[in-house]
Amino acid sequence: MFSHQDEQEWLRREREIDRAVHDGFGTVDRPGSWTEESPFALCQYFLLRLGGRTWLGRKLVPEGRTDPSSVLTPRMLMGEFDGMRFTREKVVFYFTPRPAAEHAAVLARAAKDHEADIDFPFPRLDSDWNEALVPAHVWDGSAELADHLDPDEAHFRAAAAVVLRDVVRPGDTVYDPACSTGRFVSSLGEAFPECRIMASDASAAMVDLARRRIPDAFVADGLGTPVAEESVQVLVLRFLNAEVLSADTAVAGFRSLVRLIAPGGHALVFGHTPVLPAVRHLAAECGLEVRSAVAARPGTEDEVFQFYLLRRPADAASTTSAPAHA
Structure with a gap:
């Protein structure tokens, strides 16, 4: 970096x-x-x-x-x-x-x-003006990392509980394919106790941390197809971000992962660092609606952050092909 x-x-x-x-x-x-x-x-x-x-x-x-x-x-x-x-x-x-x-x-x-x-038009760049990524081992799970990440996402947890309040139903599956410590997706389980919470992460150490909150958390490559297509009512995408992935990888990951959303289902797209894909453009390409893109920090009106709520129309089939270019 x-x-x-x-x-x-x-x-x-x-x-x-x-x-x-x-x-x-x-x-x-x-x-x-x-x-x-x-x-x-x-x-x-x-x-x-x-x-x-x-x-x-x-x-x-x-x-x-x-x-x-x-x-x-x-x-x-x-x-x-x-x-x-x-x-x-x-x-x-x-x-x-x-x-x-x-x-x-x-x-x-x-x-x-x-x-x-x-x-955010620019990714994180290094001194040679190339994309800079956090080394993979940094995400490999520690109590110190958890202590740093969890408090800084309180506004994300609060916003998710608000925007999902009128769209989730009992029995819906909520899935976070890069769950980190599991704190975020477990907060959705607390807000919507009648939903089924699923969580995975590529880091076995992170999954060990997540299992304290979500016993069934499992290790999986979040950029693959960790669960069946069209099987998820709420998909959490909080890792398609600067410093975490390259821009091209984030775009490809978006196109692949939104196939998991069931008709009538939703996705949340956000993160600690800027979201890399042009979400509105890609959502239209993949047959998704953008319900909202900006949220305010609880208790404020003019402190805002990226927070996309996407929806797959109830009568739409998944977009199974993707263009070869970004």
């Missing part, structure tokens, strides 16, 4: 940026630009599409964190997006800042508008 020295330099710079943009990324209503020379930071930029307008934002890393949160706040919204230019040495973003109150209102509306979408 990148060296410890590189990581420390990135974090130092992020702290400086966080302090420097406390009052915004430029002068309100005056076109501005922002140059990003660090390939490590490009995955922090996002585009928010809402009501025919596109907004540019950048995740910030405040004191107390060593990585960007999955939650986007009004301070991270830079302004209306006017374009960008990319070279091997830098990316220049063009935008027009708007008043802070308007930025907050935009995020609040996005959480309520089912057509709103958040896109």
